[in-house]
Amino acid sequence: MISGVGRLFGMATDETQLSARARLDERQRPQAAAVMYQRWHELLFLHWAVDPEVVQRGLPAGLRVDTFDGAAWIGVVPFQMQRVRPRFLPALPWLSNFPELNLRTYVVDAQGRPGVWFYSLDTPQPLANAIARRFFHLNYRLARFEIEQSAATIHYQSRLRLAGRWDAPQHYKWTRREAPFAAEPGTLEFFLVERYRLFSYDWKRKRLLSGQVHHRPYPLQQVELTQHSKRLFALNQLPTPEPGPSSVLASRGVDVTVHPLGRAG
Numbered sequence: 001m002i003s004g005v006g007r008l009f010g011m012a013t014d015e016t017q018l019s020a021r022a023r024l025d026e027r028q029r030p031q032a033a034a035v036m037y038q039r040w041h042e043l044l045f046l047h048w049a050v051d052p053e054v055v056q057r058g059l060p061a062g063l064r065v066d067t068f069d070g071a072a073w074i075g076v077v078p079f080q081m082q083r084v085r086p087r088f089l090p091a092l093p094w095l096s097n098f099p100e101l102n103l104r105t106y107v108v109d110a111q112g113r114p115g116v117w118f119y120s121l122d123t124p125q126p127l128a129n130a131i132a133r134r135f136f137h138l139n140y141r142l143a144r145f146e147i148e149q150s151a152a153t154i155h156y157q158s159r160l161r162l163a164g165r166w167d168a169p170q171h172y173k174w175t176r177r178e179a180p181f182a183a184e185p186g187t188l189e190f191f192l193v194e195r196y197r198l199f200s201y202d203w204k205r206k207r208l209l210s211g212q213v214h215h216r217p218y219p220l221q222q223v224e225l226t227q228h229s230k231r232l233f234a235l236n237q238l239p240t241p242e243p244g245p246s247s248v249l250a251s252r253g254v255d256v257t258v259h260p261l262g263r264a265g
Helices: 020-025 052-056 126-136 188-193 231-235
Strands: 036-050 063-065 072-086 098-109 114-123 140-149 153-162 170-181 197-202 207-214 220-227 247-263
Touching (some): 052 063, 072 188, 072 247, 098 153, 098 231, 126 140, 188 247
Parallel strands (some): 114 197
Antiparallel strands (some): 036 072, 036 247, 098 114, 170 220
């Protein structure tokens, strides 16, 4: 499905091509102690190839778009956060488990480190949102969720709180198929899902920040996708892609350690 994407956007090669070693190095456990523990559960990865200029013009100084096959990639990822807790505290049922829906893309910093740039992260948990906005400088927003789940089929519905009202519902429904597999380095699947660093920007102090996470490689599965939404593109002032996603993957999930956020560069 991605053949000729580079030609489509007028690029013969990747502008930020990184070696396989540079990407694999990000999977090493960080030396700094974890500050938080959580599980990312029942994830859906929907990705669209887009013109790199669409991504680059929205990035802060110090980041450049990361590309595969000459294209930038924007992903919609619904999933469930579970057992979220700081290092020295237990998980709390009313605070530690909640769904999330995020819109993301992929970037490289001045040191050549690949990572994720989040456009938005929507959850129904106001306190968790406030903490993440304050300490991680991420665009967390309030949303209402409904989840229906059977053995292999998951249906998420999300409605963003927007200007004092609930926005139109977004539906994501999929069924996991076939045996789990790990993404091979050099493949599109690896490029899209094996990310272990996030970037955010402190607009008040005008500084770029970076933090690492650590987990085992995702156990991925092919997907039968029956419902999806592209509403998040418009909600983040991005052009809405015309076709369906170029890549569709799911994962049962991984246990994650979150490491300190610090200045990038």
